[in-house]
Amino acid sequence: MAGEAQTVFRAKGLTKVYRTGAQEVHALRGIDFEARRGEFVVILGPSGSGKSTFLNVIGGLDQASGGEVWFEDHQLTAMNERQLTQYRRDHVGFVFQFYNLVPSLTARENVKLVTEIARRPMAVDDALALVGLSERRDHFPAQLSGGEQQRVAIARAIAKNPQVLLCDEPTGALDSATGVMVLEALTEVNRAVGATTLVITHNMAIGDIADRVVYFADGQISREVINTTKKAPSEVTW
Numbered sequence: 001m002a003g004e005a006q007t008v009f010r011a012k013g014l015t016k017v018y019r020t021g022a023q024e025v026h027a028l029r030g031i032d033f034e035a036r037r038g039e040f041v042v043i044l045g046p047s048g049s050g051k052s053t054f055l056n057v058i059g060g061l062d063q064a065s066g067g068e069v070w071f072e073d074h075q076l077t078a079m080n081e082r083q084l085t086q087y088r089r090d091h092v093g094f095v096f097q098f099y100n101l102v103p104s105l106t107a108r109e110n111v112k113l114v115t116e117i118a119r120r121p122m123a124v125d126d127a128l129a130l131v132g133l134s135e136r137r138d139h140f141p142a143q144l145s146g147g148e149q150q151r152v153a154i155a156r157a158i159a160k161n162p163q164v165l166l167c168d169e170p171t172g173a174l175d176s177a178t179g180v181m182v183l184e185a186l187t188e189v190n191r192a193v194g195a196t197t198l199v200i201t202h203n204m205a206i207g208d209i210a211d212r213v214v215y216f217a218d219g220q221i222s223r224e225v226i227n228t229t230k231k232a233p234s235e236v237t238w
């Protein structure tokens, strides 16, 4: 069906239990979730509500304890470590709060690291242009502001042309003006590349730029809101 063909992620009854010694933490307690191709989803919720755990499971960085997750027609919850690594490499771009750039490489070289091993990469300079950093491409991370470094990290994440872009607190370390520029880069990339984009944040205001806001509470999805009108990042303040 056309509707199903548009579904990129499908999670059903997803659970995750962390066991440390005799302690059990139920980080995910039955998540049902779907995301459509090209959708921009913001995930909000208090600290410890399971947001990062969820992103890590659907990004193939961590394995679920129960339930199912599908990426297109691949069942992630049936994959072994090697298959998950391949899934991440072929399909997923990650952006984290801290940029994890290689300090001894320029912006261009940091992005090139990924395009060299990707199956269908975009040109490095195109990726940097998408995040507005063409002028800075020969700078080293230490010569770039925090926001610029994060935009290099976004260019690196999307340069392999991933179907999904998963971002965990991408503006968490940035002031509001710089954070807005990073959000502009993310919305531009989402529009231009069409990657389904999931963004975890603590910042309620950022929900206004999403197609849909998903609220986590205590390992479950407590609420979902579809935005009938979306704000541009430049209209968002915090």
Ligand SMILES: Nc1ncnc2c1ncn2[C@@H]1O[C@H](COP(=O)(O)OP(=O)(O)OP(=O)(O)O)[C@@H](O)[C@H]1O
Pocket: 018, 019, 020, 025, 026, 027, 045, 046, 047, 048, 049, 050, 051, 052, 053, 054
């Ligand atoms: N590797 C781990 N081992 C044990 N417990 C963990 C582990 N990772 C996360 N947890 C626990 O699982 C629960 C959910 O954590 P998670 O990081 O997913 O929440 P979060 O909503 O992303 O929080 P934050 O907004 O603070 O990043 C928390 O109680 C956390 O302490």
